[in-house]
Amino acid sequence: MTSPDERGPRTGATGRTIVVLDEREGSAPDVLGRLGVSCVSARDVRRGGAGDGSVGTAGIGDPVPPGSAVVLDALGIAILADAPPVVAEAAADPGARGVVTAEPEVWVHTFPATPAPAPGTTFADTALATWGLIATGVATDEGRGSTAFDGAGVLVAVLDTGIDERHPDLAGRVRLARSFVAGEAVQDGNGHGTHVAGTIGGPASPVGGQRRYGVAPGCDLLIGKVLGDAGSGTSGGVLEGMNWAIEQGAHVISMSLGSAVAEGEGPLRYYEAAARAALRAGTLIIAAAGNDGDQPVGSPANCPSVLAVAALDHQLVRAEFSCIAINGDGGELNLAAPGVGIYSAFPLAQDSYATLDGTSMATPHVSGLAALAVQAAGVRGQDLWNHLVAHARPLTQGENLVGRGLAVVPLVSA
Incomplete structure (x- = not known):
């Protein structure tokens, strides 16, 4: 985007x-x-x-x-x-x-990406479900749920560009919303935040007969607007959103944002301190690896205590734009998820739905799966991290490209 x-x-x-x-x-x-x-x-x-x-x-x-x-x-x-x-x-x-x-x-920002279409795709959207839900085991080709869990009772914080509060698919799903951007309301004038929130918690039966695109349709959403409508914000604003989400009792914080990191550059220590505080409070932070291609995992995903997500194409191969694990000290990748051709909600003023690419789109898949794991296995914080990684599906590429593999619907027992 x-x-x-x-x-x-x-x-x-x-x-x-x-x-x-x-x-x-x-x-x-x-x-x-x-x-x-x-x-x-x-x-x-x-x-x-x-x-x-x-x-x-x-x-x-x-x-x-x-x-x-x-x-x-x-x-x-x-x-x-x-x-x-x-x-x-x-x-x-x-x-x-x-x-x-x-x-x-x-400064931090959304992660834009414009990859070339993958030839001979293995997974594809059907009339009733997106390929991301099918690949991760959330739904069948017919749109039926593949698990008894929907994220009910789980609170997921989305720190992004806000949300379209008028979108019918997301009505009643937001428990609390706050803007941390001077002069801008929570209402999403960009679209990125609405798309991310839709992938996490879009309904099992979208309004108007649209295909299902939400991983955890039963979860509640906390919306923290930390990026302005132009797609940019500051690390201080992101920290404020994290602080607020922890105080509200969020189980998961989803962050499809960040800034580029140079080869050999370590994580910002204040992000790592915040992520450790989150884990102690039982909150798992999940962040996008970044879309700079063969460059290091971006910040804050490069923190040891933040779960970093890579993007996969329709063939479950690392998307060409997805950053890779070059740096150590937290610069590793942990999981991968669908991030190319991802259909989700979008502001009503911008056609209501959109198909986007990026690690920004992969991250909410994992955040939604984390909500399912919290409900299914009762795990939080570091235990939730361990549960997701332990049940990842191995892929053909190495951990430097896709982490431990494809994030999938978690088993009930850890």
């Missing part, structure tokens, strides 16, 4: 700083207060479009006040407007000052 922003996505650092705090040294206000930085909790800051009821800060176009920080309480992380020298000094001596790391906030 091509971003509506004709200038292309912004890259690099935003100018703000993100710090990971050692909470053993005291609360965030205590630690940062000793460094002369005032604090406010993310719960107390409002943002988003007019009348949206949204919360958050540190996103697009809404800077943190100079000399202050917004604290993400569930993560033990703070976002600073700037980085006083004393903060960098504290990061160099974390045991003494309570600051573990201090790294720049970076």
